[in-house]
Amino acid sequence: METEHMQAIALADNISSHTAEAMLLAAESKAIELNVKMNIAIVDIGGNLKAFRRMDGAWLGSIDIACRKARTARLFDMPTGAIGELSQPGGSLFNIEHSNGGLISFPGGLPVVNDHGTVVGAIGVSGSTVEDDRVVAEAAVQAVTEACV
Amino acid sequence: METEHMQAIALADNISSHTAEAMLLAAESKAIELNVKMNIAIVDIGGNLKAFRRMDGAWLGSIDIACRKARTARLFDMPTGAIGELSQPGGSLFNIEHSNGGLISFPGGLPVVNDHGTVVGAIGVSGSTVEDDRVVAEAAVQAVTEACV
Amino acid sequence: METEHMQAIALADNISSHTAEAMLLAAESKAIELNVKMNIAIVDIGGNLKAFRRMDGAWLGSIDIACRKARTARLFDMPTGAIGELSQPGGSLFNIEHSNGGLISFPGGLPVVNDHGTVVGAIGVSGSTVEDDRVVAEAAVQAVTEACV
């Protein structure tokens, strides 16, 4: 059954090609539903690129942003938007974006956590409003980490 | 029919998500046949990343090499190995690898040419010997550019 | 006696491996006490990396930040947080983070000063709140620069 299968994915200790493909498909489905064109990047437990897809017509500038969002989310094991809240002028992490060769700190990057609570990778989505980007990333994460009772 | 469908792909004026996906699948099938683990990158007519896949267990260092092979092949509209023959010590393009943020000039990168003879993108494959890399890249290009009468 | 030994360390004109090791241990002890997981970097009088340790489970993105905090603190011989106060929008050092290949200007980096008042190196700590980062860095500096009568 689909539900059990997806739960099995979540138990792995890294993001497999199988999981990455499921995430790309879920993200793309949500993007089509929202009528937006996205760049979608998946990184593994080490923050290294595992899979990438650019939908036809999606912004070229979002290739790099999607990859950096995914990497940023894994580097700090949190949604990219959470970092952005702390990196504003006067905030405790002001200008953290200068580290690690350039971070992206607005929404659209999310860590992927397995059933043991370990971060095993992340996804980055870019191509529309940051709200749309975030929604699409969430759809991908949910597809591989939640049992749909 | 599959043959006609693939020919239709080849007529396009850029690499679509559809074409890129067909190339990833063909490359992966050939890699499985050869029992090797590959990183596969596809760039579009502008040399920008369109799709990427890293097979489970493939070298991490080949992420970057696959992407650079694809980009190099599109930047000069020729197989990466052809550049490497000219970039040896004493050769006419000695150290061209320093340009464009870093080229890769050994085999595994191939341009994708449509039915009108226009280069519309490229593929880069890395993860085994350069000979295996080249064979896998060729399988992907053939899948979308040749009618198999 | 421990006290005299530590004072001896402080008299040196550069950060030795011995001193660096003592700093790593003191930082790690404080991190364990605070129940946080840190990246800890030590640079010498030339601002060059002398020692580094990433505690198990610490953020991957803090590798680079810890190293940059240490380097920033030595480059300007002051706590990184002091630079951050001056680099805010409208401040006298606005966007100084763009210099030197990328600075980090929030707390967690501290210079190490010997008994003659000379800066001989610095430490950078990253992995938790900037307040925790600062406290852990201070524990390491105190371990090698203060006689605990």
Place this chain on the structure above:
Amino acid sequence: METEHMQAIALADNISSHTAEAMLLAAESKAIELNVKMNIAIVDIGGNLKAFRRMDGAWLGSIDIACRKARTARLFDMPTGAIGELSQPGGSLFNIEHSNGGLISFPGGLPVVNDHGTVVGAIGVSGSTVEDDRVVAEAAVQAVTEACV
């Protein structure tokens, strides 16, 4: 017993702080035996820096080389010297050093393989002849991967 302990280290699925520390100590002991001064870098399964130590008086230029050797060995799961044999003028991987932000392809970098045959990290050593560098790296790898019956 020490033997069993070391074997246990080898079974882990990533390089822990404990393992990294044991490697640094074994490398440093061998370096002292050879009367050389080394930079020693350890990266984890994702190729990210886990631990670093520069012996007093070791070359500053070897900080970067040790780090790149460790990273290179993990990126391609082989000794750095093996890459160098293939990257000579006329070789199949000529100028591969331009990839991944800069590789080091002479001896001194070695992958760390656990009991299941999985590469879980790597070490890079730099500070003397490449032969000395290699010998010191080997001592560190042996310390954590071989049972000393």
